[in-house]
Amino acid sequence: MNRPMLMLGNEAIALALIENGCRVAASYPGTPASEILSAVAKLRNDRGIPMHAEWSVNEKVAFEIAYTASVAGLRAAAGMKQVGLNVASDPLMSAVYSGVKGGFLVISADDPGPHSSQTEQDSRLMAMVAKLPVLDPDSPAHARDLVALGYELSEKFEIPVMLRPTTRVCHACQDILPGDSVPPAGEADFRKSPSRWAATPVFRNLLHKELTTKLAEIAGWAPTAPIRWNPDASGTRAVVASGVAAAHAREVLEGLGLWGSVPFYQVLQPFPLHADFVSHVLGSYGEILVLEETAAVIEMQLLDRGRVRGKATGAVPEAGELLPEEIERIVSEFAGIGAGKPAERGAPPPGRRPTLCAGCPHRASFYAIRRAAPNGIYPSDIGCYTLGLNLGAVDTVLCMGAAVGQAAGFYQAYRLGGKTVDIVATIGDSTFFHAGIPGLIDAAVQKAKFVLVILDNAMAAMTGAQPTPATGCGAMGEPTGIVDMEALVRACGAGFCKVGTPSRFDEFVALLKEALAYSRENGPAVVIAREPCVMSLGGKARADAPKAVVTDACAGCRHCVDRYECPAIVFDEDGKRACIDGFHCAGCGVCLHVCPLGAIRAGGGEGGAP
Numbered sequence: 001m002n003r004p005m006l007m008l009g010n011e012a013i014a015l016a017l018i019e020n021g022c023r024v025a026a027s028y029p030g031t032p033a034s035e036i037l038s039a040v041a042k043l044r045n046d047r048g049i050p051m052h053a054e055w056s057v058n059e060k061v062a063f064e065i066a067y068t069a070s071v072a073g074l075r076a077a078a079g080m081k082q083v084g085l086n087v088a089s090d091p092l093m094s095a096v097y098s099g100v101k102g103g104f105l106v107i108s109a110d111d112p113g114p115h116s117s118q119t120e121q122d123s124r125l126m127a128m129v130a131k132l133p134v135l136d137p138d139s140p141a142h143a144r145d146l147v148a149l150g151y152e153l154s155e156k157f158e159i160p161v162m163l164r165p166t167t168r169v170c171h172a173c174q175d176i177l178p179g180d181s182v183p184p185a186g187e188a189d190f191r192k193s194p195s196r197w198a199a200t201p202v203f204r205n206l207l208h209k210e211l212t213t214k215l216a217e218i219a220g221w222a223p224t225a226p227i228r229w230n231p232d233a234s235g236t237r238a239v240v241a242s243g244v245a246a247a248h249a250r251e252v253l254e255g256l257g258l259w260g261s262v263p264f265y266q267v268l269q270p271f272p273l274h275a276d277f278v279s280h281v282l283g284s285y286g287e288i289l290v291l292e293e294t295a296a297v298i299e300m301q302l303l304d305r306g307r308v309r310g311k312a313t314g315a316v317p318e319a320g321e322l323l324p325e326e327i328e329r330i331v332s333e334f335a336g337i338g339a340g341k342p343a344e345r346g347a348p349p350p351g352r353r354p355t356l357c358a359g360c361p362h363r364a365s366f367y368a369i370r371r372a373a374p375n376g377i378y379p380s381d382i383g384c385y386t387l388g389l390n391l392g393a394v395d396t397v398l399c400m401g402a403a404v405g406q407a408a409g410f411y412q413a414y415r416l417g418g419k420t421v422d423i424v425a426t427i428g429d430s431t432f433f434h435a436g437i438p439g440l441i442d443a444a445v446q447k448a449k450f451v452l453v454i455l456d457n458a459m460a461a462m463t464g465a466q467p468t469p470a471t472g473c474g475a476m477g478e479p480t481g482i483v484d485m486e487a488l489v490r491a492c493g494a495g496f497c498k499v500g501t502p503s504r505f506d507e508f509v510a511l512l513k514e515a516l517a518y519s520r521e522n523g524p525a526v527v528i529a530r531e532p533c534v535m536s537l538g539g540k541a542r543a544d545a546p547k548a549v550v551t552d553a554c555a556g557c558r559h560c561v562d563r564y565e566c567p568a569i570v571f572d573e574d575g576k577r578a579c580i581d582g583f584h585c586a587g588c589g590v591c592l593h594v595c596p597l598g599a600i601r602a603g604g605g606e607g608g609a610p
Ligand code: SF4
Pocket: 550, 553, 554, 555, 556, 557, 558, 559, 560, 561, 577, 578, 594, 595, 596, 597, 598, 599, 600
C-alpha cells in the first residue's frame, strides 16, 4: 500500500510526470529546477519505466528533443529555470504555432527574490509572448495536480502548456501520496504533415490564426478557470491572486478576519486569463487587488486601471518575492484596516560570505590566474566559480557562455585604441558545452587574443553534480558517449590547448604564463584546469593527504584569509595568527604557495592542524 512521502516540490512534479505517462523528459540543470530531472531519472529506474530522461547540453536542445517526442505522439516534458527559457525561446515560439500531438509540458521554474539567478523575469510573460497557456501552482501538491491538468489541456487543444513553479514551490516540502505509474500509452507514430511540421510562411500565417482561435477556447475551458475560495463572502473589494502569492493571501485573509468580507479568487491559468472571469470581476467589484509574482501578467489582462490595484498602481511592489508579511501589509491597506507600512526586511544575519569549498580546485585556478596575469581583465560565467569574485579574479558575469564573447569584446575594444591587455576568461566545463563553444569559434576566426580557462571539475557542481558531455554517464546512470574536450577545443580553431592541474600550483602558473605568451601573439589560447570537484571525492580520496599547518613564522597579516579565503584557514581566538581547521582542510596543499612569509607548511597526516 502506498504511504504519504515528504517530497520537494520538484520531486512532486517528477512524480506527476511519471504518473501521467511522460515518456521523454529532458533538462539542463538550473536552480530552482534541477531536482526535477534527477527525481524523474530515479523514479524511472526504481519503477523500471520505459522512458528516456536526459541532461541535455542546453535548454534549447532539451526543448527540441522533448517537443519532437510529443510531435511523434508521446507525452513529454522539458525542464529548465527561467533564464534557461531564454535559451529555449527560439524553438518555443515556433512550437506553439505547430502545436503538439502527445501532451507536452514546458516546466520553467521562476526565482522571485532572486535567490540564485541573474534576473527575476517572469516566465508567464514569455508564455504571453509565445501565446501558450501557463499554469501557476501554489504548492508541491498543487504542482502535481497541475501536471495532470496540463497534459489534459495540452492534448485537448494540441498546444504546448507551460507549468511555472517558483522557488518556494520547487523547494518546499509536503506530504504526497504516490500513485501508480500509467502504463506506457502507445509507441511513437509520427504522422507526416509538412504544412504543419515544416510550415512555410503562408502556412505559418494560417497556423497563427488557428492558435488565436485555440487561445480563445482555452480562455473558456472550465477545468483551468479561477477558483472562488470563499463563495459566501460579500463585499465590494475582491482579491485575485496566483501561485505562491495565492497560498499566502488565503492565510492572510483568514488571519486578518477578512475571509467573510473580501471575496478571494485564485487564478490557476494566468494566461490566457478566462474571459468570463474578467467580465465577472470587473462587473462585480468596485476595487480589485491583484497579487502575483513577479510581473503584472494578470493585472495587465484586467483592463481597468481605475479599479484594479497592483504593480501598475504601486499597491504591490514591482520586484522581489511577495512574502507573507508583505502580503499582510498590502491586504490590510487594501481593506482599509491597517496603516500599510512597508514590511521591513531584517538585515541579513551576520556570517561569512558564500565562498568556494575548502580544497576547491577553482580557488587554486583563480589564485594562479591572479599570479600569472596580475593586471588582467577577468570575464567569467555562470556557476559556482562565480565566487571567484571574492578572490578578485572575476570581473564580469553576464549569462551562460558570455565569458568567451566578453573576452573577445574586451580584446577588440582595447585593440581599437592600440592597447593590449592580458585577458583571462573562466568558464565551467558544463557551461562551456552549453554556450561557450560558438564564442570560441568566433574568437578563433577573429584571432581574438585572450586566454580561456575551462574549469573542468567533471560535473555541473553548482546544481547538484549533474554530468557533462565529457562524463560518460547519463541522468539514469546509464553509460553514454563521451565528448573529447581537447579535441573539441582544437576543432573550434584554438591553436593552443593544454591541460593542467590547478593544485600543482607552480606548474599551473607556468602553464598560464605560456598560454598568455601564445595568446598575445596568435589568438585565443585554452587552458583546461582539470581537477575533480571536492564534493565528488566524498571526503575520502584525500583522507591521507598531509594537512597544512601554520608555523610560528605567521605574522598575522591576514593575506591567506582575505586573499585566498579557504574556509579551512581561520584565525586563532586572539585574532593574532592564522591556523588550519584540520577537520575542514582537504589537504590540497595550495595554501603552501599563498603565505608571503612561507609560514604555512605541510603537516603530517590527519590531525596536522594545530
Ligand atoms: S599564515 Fe602567512 S598569510 Fe596567513 S596570516 Fe600568517 S603570515 Fe599572513
